[in-house]
Amino acid sequence: GTLLSLTPKLRSDVLEGIAEEIIKYIAYPKDNQFKKVAEALIQTHPCLREKGTRTGCCGWKHYIKVKMMNFRTKLGRAGHPEVTVNSLKNKQIGQEKPAANIKKPRRAEVNFCPNHPRGETNDSLEVERVALLTEVKKKNNETVIKEKMQRTFSYRRQEILQEPMITEVRNRWPALFEIGEVNLEFMRITTVPLISKFIGQLDKYTDALMKVFR
Template sequence: MGNFRQKMRAAGCSEVKINARNAGPPVKKLKRAKKSEVNFLPDFPEGKDELDLEKERCAMIIEMSKRKVDWKLIDELMNITFSLRRKEIVHDEPLVARVQERWPALFNEKQIEAEFSRLTSVNLKTSFFNGLDYYQPGLLDLYKAKAGKVAALRKLMACLNDQSTTQRKREVVLLGLPHFLKEDPICAFKTAETTDEEASITEGLKVGVVTIKDGEDIVATSLVLEEQIILHDVKDFTQAIALLMGLLFSLNIDYPRGLRYTFEVVQKVFMDIGGGQCSSMVHGLRNRLLRNAM
C-alpha cells in the first residue's frame, strides 16, 4: 500500500485543479458547446464522486508508465473518468501540455477516436472519410472551374490524372479547400525540411499539421497544438486532419480563425456534425455540392 501511495503522489494525484489556458481571474460563465457535442459536460457516473474518479485517473497514469501497457484497461479507465476529464477541460481550460501530463492516454490515436465518440456519438474516421469521399467529385469539379483564377488550385489539380489514387484525391480536396474558400492555409498547414529545427517548425503554430519533407519525399506528418508537436508519425495528411478534428473536440479548442470556413466544412459538411447551423458561405457550398451529387 505504501508503494502505491508513493506512485500516486509521483503521478500528481493530490492535484485536482489544473492550470488555466488563459491567465487571469476565473470566468463565471462557462464556455458553451459550439460543435454539437452530445456529451459536452456529462455528470459523474452514478455512485462516483470526484475523489473516486481521481483515483481512477491515477491508476491510468500508473498503467501508462509501464513498458507494456494494458490498453483494454486504459480504455476502461478513460471511459470511467470521462466526466472528470471534461470538467477539467471545460472549467479550467488547461494548457495542452497540462492535459498531456494528467491524461497521457488521451494523446494515443485510438483514444482520440474513442474520446470523439464519447463526445459526439459519431465515429471519427468513418464520418470524416465517408463524407470526404462523397463530396470529393463535386469539390474537384469546383476546383477545376476555379483553377484558372487561383494559382494554388491550378497547381494542385495538375497533380491529378486518371490514375490518381483515392488517397491523392483526398489530399488535393483538403489542401485545396482553403484556397477555394479564400483562406490562407499557412496558419495551420505547414511544410518543413528534415534539416529544420523543431522549434522553428512549430513557432507561431497554435493549431496545425506539419509535413516534413526530404527533397520531394514526405518522411513525417505531425500534429501541433500550442506550438508543440503532440502527435508524431501520423500516417498521412488526411489521417492527420481527422485526428486533429478529434483533438480539437476533445480539448475544446477553437478552430484557427484564419481557417474557420475550412474547418466548418470538414465538421458540418464532411462529418455532418451540427450541419443544421452553418455560415452562409458553407451553407451555399453544401447546397451546390448536393445539387451536383444528384
C-alpha cells in the same frame, strides 16, 4: 379569450416548470431563445398573454430570463457540472464576471459536460486517473485503459473545459494522445465515430479537393 390573472405563487410555479424544461436542453439560453420560449408559452396558453404589450410576452421573457439565472444558482449549489464549470471560482484571471467566457456545447457536442458516474466523486476519479498513468505504460493493455478512460470521462471533461495547457493535459492524461483514444474520446463527446465520419466527408468533397490541388 379571457386572460388569466396570475398570483405570484402561480406565476412562480409556471416559471419553475419552464426552467426545468429549458435546462434539459440548454443551461445558458441566448436572448432570442428566451423570446421563442415566451412566444411559445402564450401561443400554447393564450390566457397567459399580457395586457398592454406589443408582443403579449415581453414580461414573460424577462421573468424566464431571471428565473433561469436563479435556477442555475440552485443547480450550481447542487453540483450541476455545466453550471459548476462556469462558476466564478472556476473563471480564469481577468474573467471574473458571470457573463465572461461562458462555456457552452458546440454543435454536435452531445456529452459536453456530463455528470460523474453514480457513486463516483472527484476524489475517486482522481484515484482512477493516477492508476491510468501506470496502466498506459503496460503493453497490450488497451481494454483496461479504455475502461478507465470511459469511467473518468466526466472528470476529464471538467478539466478540459478549464482550457489547460496542452502539456498539462498530456502529463495528466497521456492515453488521450493515443490514436485509439482520440477516436473513442470523439465518440464519447459526439456519439459519432470519428474515422467513418471523416472518411465519409472526405469522399463527399474529394472532387472539389482534387480541383484545388491541380
